[in-house]
Amino acid sequence: MYVAVKGGARAIENAHAWLAEERRGDPGVAELSVAQIRGQLTLAVDRVMAEGSLYDPDLAALAIKQARGDLIEAIFLIRAYRTTLPRLGATLPVDTGAMACDRRISATFKDLPGGQVLGPTFDYTHRLLDFKLAAEAAQPEAERAAPDLRPKPRVTEFLNQEGLIQDEAKAEDAPPDLTRAPLEFPACRALRQQALTRGDEGFVLGMAYSTQRGYGRNHAFVGELRIGTCSVEMEIPELGFAVEIGEVEVTECETVNQFAGSKTEPAQFTRGYGLVFGHGERKAISMALVDRALRWRELGEDDTGAPAQDEEFVLQHADNIQATGFLEHIKLPHYVDFQSEIELVRKLRAAAGEAPDD
Known part of the structure; x- marks a missing residue:
């Protein structure tokens, strides 16, 4: 496009050089290292890994x-x-029930086996600027407990003891892989979950918020929110058994939602589920709310016409890379298209001017 213009290739090279200069910033300030970004901007790193579908x-x-x-x-x-x-x-499949939890909370039960673990959270901080951080002085370290490696029962298991919550049906077939095959509709729940975990956090958050405001009648409680590390295992054909190949940090959220029942199901609670790489509780909770909203058909509920219940609308617009590509392509040259539009408008104006008055 721009390369075809006289001097376009040189202009692009200069733009890249200017970009590198802007990226570096003031040469008098120490350059930001990759290690610093990984260690100090961890929430940004975790979001990039989650929506980029690559844990690194x-x-x-x-x-x-x-x-x-x-x-x-x-x-x-x-x-x-x-x-x-x-x-x-x-x-x-990763066993999140065996997670070594840094953070584990429930909004539905006060007393839990294993206890509530607040972990690193902004929930109880004052939203005031801390000017001590600008001084770049060493901060006192808080006492940090080691992750509890003991498996902890899920909150939903307490409800399941009385049959108050819907059982999760286990899929018999391997779930489809969204990274290797295009999205098709209707999408199974596993495919929807993949699209949501790769989806833009802001978009999924907006959809989740809409359900809380009544667009989908989806009143939810956070049954349990967990953040911690899980072992990743892989079966080695030559060995005949699975071996642990590493660990990943994940955030998992299960919501408990009201369900009035149907002709075949008694009144009970239902679930919403969200899981993302790293520390991403806002995204995981949002996923769980949208997941539950998208389950209206399988639960025999009415379609209220809410945006969050429209599977095709949500999944087709959640991906920020697809959205960005389609949005930003319009700033590239469209000279020929625009000239044809100009000619069309001129012809319409000319035809309107020649038409007799009524």
Whole structure:
């Protein structure tokens, strides 16, 4: 496009050089390292990994640096790099019930076996600027308990003891892979979950908020929110058994939602579910709310016409990379298209001017 214009190639090279200069910033200030981004901007790194579908904190931090802090651009870089990687196999499903929890809370039960673990959270902080951080002085370290490695029962298990919550049906077939096949409708729940976890946090949050405001009648309680590390295992054909190949940090949310019952199901609670890489509780809770809203058909509920209940609307517009590509392509040259539009408008105006008065 621009390359075809006289001097276009040189202009692009100069634009890239200018971009690198802007990225570096003031040469008198120490350059921000990838290690610093990984260690101190962890929530940004976690979001890039989650929406980029690649668990690698170092690469996510590098992408953030290259993108000058533009997280959607960084997610784009990670997804593009991901397509170059070979697939060596598939891991077993992660057992989040055996998670080593740094944070575990419930809004439905006060007393839990294993206790409520607040962990690192903004929930109880005053939303006031801390000018001590600008002084770059060393901050006192708080006492940090080691993660509790003991498996903790899920909150929903307490409700299940009385049959008050719907059982989760286990899928018999392997779920489809959204990264290897295009999205098709109607989408199964596993495919919807993949689209939501890769979806833009702001969009999914907006959809979740709409359900809380009545667009979908989806009043939810956070049954349990967990953040911690889980083991990743893979079966090795030559060995005949699974071996642990690493750990990932994840955030998991289960919501408890009202359900009035149907002709075949008694009144009970139902579930919404969200799971993302890293520390991303806002995204996980949003996912759980939207997941529950999208389940209206399988639960025999009425379609209220709410945006969050429209599977095609939600899933087709959640992906920020697709949205960005379609949005930003309009700033590229469209000279020929626009000239044809101009000619059309001129012809319409000319025809209107020649038409006799009524």
